[in-house]
Amino acid sequence: MLYPALIVLLAAAALCFALGQFVATRMLGLGAALATLVAAGLSGMVGESAPERTILELYQLSLHLTPQLAEGERMIALGLLGAGGAALLALAGALAPAVRGFGSLFAWALLTLAAALLSLGAPPLSLAQPLAWALLALAGYGALRASGATKTQETPPLGLAAGLLASALLAGGLLASSTLVEADTLPLGLFTLLGFGAALLLAGGPPLAIVRSEVAQAPAALGALIYGVAAPTAALAWLLRSVALLPELPATWATALGLIGSLGVLACGAAALATHQLRVLLSWVSAGHVAAVVATLGLSGTEALLAGPGLLLSMLLAVIVAAVAVARFEQTTGSDSYTTGTGGGHPFTGALWALGALALLGLPPFWGFWPRLWLVQSGSLEQPWILAPMLAGLVLTSLALLAPLGRLWATNQPHESGPSWAEAGAALLVAVPLVVLGMRPSLAWDYWLQYGSAAPSDLPLDAGLYANVLLASATLFSISFALLRAQPERKLNLDPDEQAVALSPAALGTALYPLARLGDLEPLLRRLWEGITRASELLRFVMGLFEQRYYLLGVLGALITIMLLMAQ
Structure with missing residues (x-):
């Protein structure tokens, strides 16, 4: 049920605006997280059938809303609101109990999620899509401004400008192609180019990742909510549904999509390796996921049709796990750079980062393994040349995610406190579905993937392969657990005048920085x-x-x- 979910989010946002000066901000944040989870439950429910509500008609287009989400979109809505609720929970737990006056932060965050849910529930050819994108850009900028992230910003708000420009491009493309739209089918032409550019701009995918520059100043959980959850959901979900309405893509279009996606993964991996800021690193990794979803659009195999939505859901959940680790590290050190300062390490922080890294890389037993496998299988049959840059980008991303692990997992700081209930709850809320779906991919097929517009008749899963994946998962878990439990035989005592040094792959990142320019057109x-x-x-x-x-x-x-x- 779409309308009740939107009502819950909007009512909670109104309460956060009204009570921001009278109620502790942590309590408002917990209420916002609870309201988001309630909205997630409502969005997955099936209510009584009702006709579409038309608000405005213009030429052959209309601004209309559907009362219920389609079967293939409910899991994405659950991922959107579940990940958003976890981010709000982590954000609330990071605040002091007596702090007041920041209720607008959670109100704008709720409006951002509501705009993304509105875009997910509206038909792809409805004028409600550009409206939802504009609201998402405005609400996201409002949340950043309420958090103080833009207080010292001297440049124009790129995220806001990019979101509004994407909304204008999509609206212009819809209006320009209104006479060509027949029976919910789209021709290849101006609308396709404008829509693809608008979606890429809103999602912050390469080569338009410049819009993610504001992540460097935003809190980790808030930046992940806006640029890792809400904006990619609205843009990529619309793009996946719109491609299904197009005729069969010509070879040139498919090649262009594969080129943009594969080179984007490579560029994002190089950019992630070149930075020492964990928030920026996480932003580049999520941008690489956007590029991988774009690569699936140029493939027509049955596995590729499942890989796109699967990668999107994996990104929504995995990015929050890593963001909680970044927020905890930043809270204890005052900076998100893992090469400066001392302290900040804790087994819980390192475990969260390791879980997030494994999920983002798509290793078993997490859900991201299956859509990446389907992408490789389909790509090897149709466009084998995209595998080389994508695998190279995955290797660079692995190295970038592995480099901070030693600092985040350091156990020589006995004064570091254990995990808070908010951090543990937020991590469990998104980590458990990743593991459950990864161990039982048939659940995703039964309740989600089989309802896609062009889904195959059966889940492309071999019984022998599934058994091998389970064995690999158990082996990987055993090796990781043994390494974590192992104690080094030799311990070095630093001189009182020395400081611990955290090494990073700076030389390789600097050498590969020209590749990073493929993902960001700012230079x-x-x-x-x-x-x-x-x-x-x-x-x-x-x-x-x-x-x-x-x-x-x-x-x-x-x-x-x-x-x-x-x-x-």
């Missing part, structure tokens, strides 16, 4: 701006020749030339 745009500035200066100089005395000198020269010609 290219900066050079274009410098070129335009120089051209304008040259044009101003040329025009200056015809001003004031230079203009009179030119007129005098022309008169002398005319007189000489007449004298001849």
Whole structure:
């Protein structure tokens, strides 16, 4: 039921706005997390059938809403609101019990989730889509502003500008193609290009990952909620549903999508390796997931049709697990850089980061393994050339996620406190579904994947492969547990004048930084701006020749030339 879920989110946001100055912010945050989980339960329920509600009609398009989510979208809605509730729970637990005045932070976060849910529930060709995207951009910027992340920002809000631009592009594409839309089918043309660019811009996928630059100042849980959960859900879910309405893609379109996706994964892996900030690193890893989903759009195999939604759900849940670890590390050290300062390590923090890294990489026993396997299987049959850059990007991402683990898992700080109930609850809320679906992928098929628009008749899962995956999961878990329990035989005592040094793969990240530019057009745009500035200066100089005395000198020269010609 879509309407009750939206009502719960909007009512909770209104209460957070109204009670922000009177009730402790932690209590409001816990209430917001509870309201989000209630909305998640309501979104997965099936109510009485009701007709679509049309609010506005324009040409052959209309702004209409559906009262219920489709069967293939309910699991995405559960992932959206479940991950959002976990992020709000972690954000509330990080606040002091007596702090007040930040109720608007949770109110804007709830509105962001409501806008993403509205986009998920609206038909792909409805004018409600650009409206929901604009609301998401405004609410996301409001949440960042309420958290104080934009307090020292001197540049324009890129996230807000990109979201509004994406909304305008989508609305323009819908209106321009309104006469060509027949029976919920779309032609290849202007709308396809505008819609794809708008979705990529809203999701912050490469090569338009510049919109994620505000993550560096935002709290880890809030940044993950906006740029790792809400925006990718609205953009990628719309993109996956819209591609199903298109005719069969020509070879050039499929090749272009595969090229953008595979090179995007490679670029995001290189960019993640080049940064020491955990929030920025996590943002690049989630952008790599967006690129992987884009790569599935260029494939037509049955496995690829399941890989796209599967990767989206895996990203929504896994990014919150890692974000909780980043928030805990930052709370104890005051910085999210794992190469500076001392302390901040704890077995719980390291375990959370390790779980998030394994889930983001798609290793068993987590759910992300199956959609990545389906992507590789389909890609090896249709576009084998995309596997090399994608696997290379996955290796770089693995190294980037492995580098901070030693610092986050350090156990030589006995003064570090154990996990709080909010951190543990938020981590369990998103980690348990990842493990359950990874161990039993048939559950995802029975309740979700089989209801897709072009789903195959059976789940592409071999019994022997499933047994091997379970064995690999048990082996990986046993090795990890043994390494964690092992105590080093030799312990080095630092000199009192020395400080512990955290090494990072900085040299490799710096060497591969040109690859990272494929995912972020900011350097290219900066050079274009410098070129335009120089051209304008040259044009101003040329025009200056015809001003004031230079203009009179030119007129005098022309008169002398005319007189000489007449004298001849």
